[in-house]
Amino acid sequence: MATARIPEATVARLPVYLRSLTELAADGQATTSSDILAERAGVNAAKVRKDLSYLGTHGTRGVGYDVRHLVFEVSRALGVANTWPVIVCGLGNLGRALANHTGFTERGFPVVAAIDVDAELVGTTIDGVAVHSPDKLAEVVAAEGVAIGVIATPAAAAQETADLLVAAGIRSILDFSPTVVSVPPDVEVRAVDLSTELQILGFHLQRDLPPEVNL
Amino acid sequence: MATARIPEATVARLPVYLRSLTELAADGQATTSSDILAERAGVNAAKVRKDLSYLGTHGTRGVGYDVRHLVFEVSRALGVANTWPVIVCGLGNLGRALANHTGFTERGFPVVAAIDVDAELVGTTIDGVAVHSPDKLAEVVAAEGVAIGVIATPAAAAQETADLLVAAGIRSILDFSPTVVSVPPDVEVRAVDLSTELQILGFHLQRDLPPEVNL
DNA sequence: GTGCGCTTGTGAATTCGATCACGAGTTCCG
DNA sequence: CGGAACTCGTGATCGAATTCACAAGCGCAC
Ligand SMILES: NC(=O)c1ccc[n+]([C@@H]2O[C@H](COP(=O)([O-])OP(=O)(O)OC[C@H]3O[C@@H](n4cnc5c(N)ncnc54)[C@H](O)[C@@H]3O)[C@@H](O)[C@H]2O)c1
Ligand SMILES: NC(=O)c1ccc[n+]([C@@H]2O[C@H](COP(=O)([O-])OP(=O)(O)OC[C@H]3O[C@@H](n4cnc5c(N)ncnc54)[C@H](O)[C@@H]3O)[C@@H](O)[C@H]2O)c1
Numbered sequence: 158m159a160t161a162r163i164p165e166a167t168v169a170r171l172p173v174y175l176r177s178l179t180e181l182a183a184d185g186q187a188t189t190s191s192d193i194l195a196e197r198a199g200v201n202a203a204k205v206r207k208d209l210s211y212l213g214t215h216g217t218r219g220v221g222y223d224v225r226h227l228v229f230e231v232s233r234a235l236g237v238a239n240t241w242p243v244i245v246c247g248l249g250n251l252g253r254a255l256a257n258h259t260g261f262t263e264r265g266f267p268v269v270a271a272i273d274v275d276a277e278l279v280g281t282t283i284d285g286v287a288v289h290s291p292d293k294l295a296e297v298v299a300a301e302g303v304a305i306g307v308i309a310t311p312a313a314a315a316q317e318t319a320d321l322l323v324a325a326g327i328r329s330i331l332d333f334s335p336t337v338v339s340v341p342p343d344v345e346v347r348a349v350d351l352s353t354e355l356q357i358l359g360f361h362l363q364r365d366l367p368p369e370v371n372l
Numbered sequence: 373m374a375t376a377r378i379p380e381a382t383v384a385r386l387p388v389y390l391r392s393l394t395e396l397a398a399d400g401q402a403t404t405s406s407d408i409l410a411e412r413a414g415v416n417a418a419k420v421r422k423d424l425s426y427l428g429t430h431g432t433r434g435v436g437y438d439v440r441h442l443v444f445e446v447s448r449a450l451g452v453a454n455t456w457p458v459i460v461c462g463l464g465n466l467g468r469a470l471a472n473h474t475g476f477t478e479r480g481f482p483v484v485a486a487i488d489v490d491a492e493l494v495g496t497t498i499d500g501v502a503v504h505s506p507d508k509l510a511e512v513v514a515a516e517g518v519a520i521g522v523i524a525t526p527a528a529a530a531q532e533t534a535d536l537l538v539a540a541g542i543r544s545i546l547d548f549s550p551t552v553v554s555v556p557p558d559v560e561v562r563a564v565d566l567s568t569e570l571q572i573l574g575f576h577l578q579r580d581l582p583p584e585v586n587l
Numbered sequence: 588g589t590g591c592g593c594t595t596g597t598g599a600a601t602t603c604g605a606t607c608a609c610g611a612g613t614t615c616c617g
Numbered sequence: 618c619g620g621a622a623c624t625c626g627t628g629a630t631c632g633a634a635t636t637c638a639c640a641a642g643c644g645c646a647c
Contacts, residue, residue, distance in 0.1 A: 166604055168575050172568040176550065190624065199552040202624095203606055210626060218625040219613030235571055236578030243570070250472050254465035255566075260550065266570045305573055328580070329573040331566075335391065335475065337414040345576055347569050351470075351546075353387040354562050355458070355481045356450055358520055358544040360383050361560055363451030365543070381634060405594065417594095418636060425596060433595040434643035 163234065167208045173198045174208070175231045182224050190221040241329075242269040244303045246318045247310030248278055248288060251333055255307060257284040269301040274314075291318070295325040308332045319346070378449065382423045388413045389423070390446045397439050405436035456544075457484040459518045461533045462525030463493055463503060466548055470522060472499040484516040489529075506533070510540040523547040534561070 163171075177197035181189050191209075195202040209216070214230045216222040232238065243266050245252050255261075256268050271288045273279060278288045289297050297303065306322035308315050308330060315334035322330055323340055330346045332338055335353070340346055378386075392412035396404050406424075410417040424431070429445045431437040447453065458481050460467050470476075471483050486503045488494060493503045504512050512518065521537035523530050523545060530549035537545055538555055545561045547553055550568070555561055 172571040241574050250469035254469045356387040359456050
């Protein structure tokens with residue numbers, strides 16, 4: 158019964174498949190094929206089949222996959238039945254956008270609390286999210302059963318915020334600050350670095366149009 | 373003089389190295405080592421050396437790298453001397469946060485314009501960014517020399533926005549919507565999908581704590 | 588100038604992921 | 618029932634990225 162190890166690269170694609178499948182189900186499609194899924198997910202069909210094969214999923218040869226069943230399988234693999242409460246750290250421009258976003262709650266990641274150093278904010282409720290002082294973090298995490306911490310503080314405060322989250326028992330962190338935070342090995346950090354993304358795009362732009370002479 | 377092809381994985385790390393190097397320079401460090409850079413960038417030292425070797429960079433054996441020189445080399449490889457104007461499409465919660473963010477301009481990615489369908493917004497200026505109607509996109513892109521388009525519209529409008537951007541001549545897109553947009557092969561899309569990031573964290577949380585029995 | 592400790596640069600080995608290619612199962616039709 | 622059309626599952630192959638491991642270069646001390 159033990160699901161074999163699912164490769165990281167596959168895990169990263171499962172949410173995309175799940176979205177496509179949900180859309181197909183909403184469209185009333187009862188079955189689908191690796192070709193159709195590949196098209197929707199922007200990958201190639203062989204990859205879809207291999208990915209799904211890691212789930213121990215069984216499509217039907219000559220027919221395709223049953224959409225409802227596949228939704229179930231992928232959901233189970235991702236554990237989307239679970240709800241993982243989120244705390245947002247730093248309610249600036251970005252933090253507010255995140256706190257306000259309804260899409261996360263729909264997917265099982267409700268923002269249940271926030272922290273900020275700004276004395277004006279502490280004690281208030283923004284978009285339905287109560288703002289606490291950072292020194293209350295551990296308390297809030299325990300009370301709300303927070304599983305994931307989001308860092309949306311300025312870069313200078315990112316490491317200390319990560320330390321607080323770790324101390325509070327959080328083992329999953331989504332970091333938006335343009336820094337590399339260090340945490341114990343049993344804590345997973347995913348960094349979403351928008352400047353880096355832009356710089357990668359910039360690199361390719363420069364590469365594709367190289368008729369300039371450099372200094 | 374032709375710089376050899378730099379692997380994608382390396383390109384993605386260069387911005388992180390550049391940040392670390394800039395910090396080191398600010399700290400007054402004249403030289404550094406692959407060990408120190410590795411520590412700061414959160415990777416291992418062999419990877420740092422291999423990455424830098426693709427730049428044709430020459431550190432000094434027994435000594436390390438000259439920080440100023442390395443800043444120069446990495447900057448040149450990334451083309452950070454260039455400025456790539458950005459347009460933000462969709463000025464909702466996320467779009468406003470992006471438009472307001474100063475960090476991008478500092479790194480050579482000024483937000484020079486925005487588009488939105490909301491008639492209330494069109495014609496106004498938000499955080500110094502003029503908001504235009506989507507049908508003015510091509511015009512604005514040409515006038516401002518926009519190089520990169522950011523999609524921060526609702527998912528339902530993402531594809532049509534991408535089409536508009538492509539039609540306007542944009543070849544680099546950063547997409548925040550939870551969708552896969554399709555574009556011609558010569559256009560690069562980088563998707564930043566926050567829900568997917570959370571779902572990946574959720575997957576690992578579930579995997580690390582598996583004492584439950586499933587349906 | 589000789590030796591020692593330090594650090595780079597890089598071939599080689601390894602791991603991981605993507606892709607290919609095809610055997611096998613399914614449906615349908617005549 | 619036979620064959621054609623379709624689609625999955627997967628071993629095999631290919632390629633990219635990571636990691637290893639060490640020779641070679643550098644600087645300092647004596
Ligand atoms: N706004 C964007 O579009 C954007 C884009 C890319 C990256 N980022 C990064 O995201 C982070 C947040 O950006 P922002 O624009 O929201 O910044 P911001 O300055 O608007 O907000 C930062 C918030 O964090 C709070 N804060 C400061 N120190 C704190 C601490 N120790 N603990 C808790 N809260 C603290 C501040 O009071 C403020 O409310 C930054 O690291 C920024 O570089 C933002
Ligand atoms: N807010 C977040 O924290 C967050 C997090 C993750 C993902 N996202 C995604 O980012 C996107 C934007 O999120 P948001 O919270 O800012 O949404 P939002 O609803 O606040 O804003 C969307 C904006 O886009 C505009 N718009 C709609 N159709 C348009 C079109 N065709 N052309 C141009 N503009 C158009 C709307 O007028 C509105 O101003 C969504 O796809 C959302 O799923 C947002």
